[in-house]
Amino acid sequence: MDQIACLLEQPGKWQTKQIAVILLGIFSTAVNTLAIAFIGFQPKFACTDGENDYNYTGGRNATTEFNDHCTVLNATSNTSSACGGGFRYQAYKLETIVAEWDLVCEKAYLSEVSQVLYTVGMAIGSLFVSPISDRLGRKKSYLGLRFLYVFCTVGLALSPNVYVFMALRFLTGAMGTCPLVRFVYLMELSPIHHRPFLTTMTGILWAVILCLESGIAQLMRGMNWRYFQAVISITSLSVILDVIFIKESLLWLYANDKLKEASKLLKKAMATNGIMEQEMTATDDGRDSSESTGDQARGYRMVPSADTPPAEAKDNQYVNINSPSESRGCDAGGNRMVPLANNANSKDSPALVAKTGTKRLSIIHLLKNRSTRKIVFIICFTWFVNSLVYYGIFLMSYAMAGDRILNFFLGSLVEIPSYLALYVGLRWLDRKKLLVWLHGLCAVSLLLAGVFNFTLTGVTKVIVMQVVTFVGKFGISATFTLIYVYTTEVFPTNFRTSGLGIGSISARLGSFLSPFSSVLVRKLPWGPGIIFGGLCLVLTFILLFAPETRNRALPHFLEDIEAWESDEKRASSVREEGNASTTA
Known part of the structure; x- marks a missing residue:
């Protein structure tokens, strides 16, 4: 692949147009993935009885006492009873799906389930999309997913009830696996020396889009959540440019x-x-016909x-x-x-x-091979932890102290310097070292967040907690982008998208649990910090056994990966001999 990219004078007009269009597709994925933080947040509510005004729509300036209780107290009999008159919310009734469909108390789980179904859809989609992309090609699979994604995101804004909404969230998640194909194609379109820049641009673009999304949410605050969903769905129309400019991957064509x-x-x-x-011919360079024929x-x-x-x-x-x-x-x-x-x-x-x-590889082939079996387990656990921590921090932003939209914006903004730091690291440091150090930074920061919940109080606690949490967000944002690069570099060509698919499935297990971080932080404020930090710490030690991929061409066959291990053993042996001779 790197030889082909070098031939094409990377970066040239042919690659630049395709890369620009592919990066534009990140808009629709980013805004829809975390849209639930704006359309599914839980406002404070109050229970009413049958004698109250059922049509009351609430509002941020309402004077009603919003205590989040699921029962109403009868002042005469001093007994509690069910909310016969429904609920009042400290928000516009149609600003969130929670208020519109009364997803509180016994229905509270439905709001979290809608995000869980999104991640389940991504997991199931990864099972099918990855092998389809490796078999049918990058272009066909990517365009197919993008078209279906448009219909799903638009359909969300028209959902008549929570059950249709959840079904469409599941389908949106399944079609939302297009980033797997997108990232593989970007890596196959670029030589080694351009991957750090593309990786950084992808991450920065993702962060900028999330900052813009929070801006849109602020501008549309107090409005119907359907309008917000309709606005962010417009970004999916960039699929028209995909049809015009995107071509098939040259590396995939040669490999198949x-x-x-x-x-x-x-x-x-x-x-x-x-x-x-x-x-060239034999007479062109002055060599005899046999030499030319040999070439x-x-x-x-x-x-x-x-x-x-x-x-x-x-x-x-x-x-x-x-x-x-x-x-x-x-x-x-x-x-x-x-x-x-x-x-x-x-x-x-x-x-x-x-x-x-063109030999078709499956997960069975990789698990049978000793060298790749270790890689598969490391990749799966890395994706699981990164997804759980990254989305967990984002989705509990509205349950943290302070304004929910401002917390989301700051959490997005801190990603930009993390990606700039990642770019420097990709240029000068090994992939494995970066993964170890960044996960270590995240582990220490989040563990401190858990400890500070016990030792600090008042305004100091709020400020310090947000600072250490955002430092952890800095680390996990960089690693979440870095593992895309590492995964594409560590698997052979005909298993590359499937390798990302395996990682994505593992990530879905993490993101499956992440929506409940907002529930946990309300019940046990120290819980997410200790759990997330502990997992990052364990992962830091596991990554020490991962292979290095920096300055290595993308592997085409399993034998290439086995050769890596042989090279590392040989280099280690040379270092040991050198140390022994120095000591002697």
């Missing part, structure tokens, strides 16, 4: 033996980027770089794109080497390599 389509698309990409293609048999041809005049290209030597010294597919003169699509007979020909790459 679709060489004719890949060659055709490659030529279009080269033309778009202004790269001139020129095949042709190995399936290589010369492609001059954009700044190499055609007359000079013939003087450059052929370069084996599989050579470790040419890890980015370029020779010393900047010439790109591409496989010949029509040479299918050679031992090392691209056709044969692509055919080998």
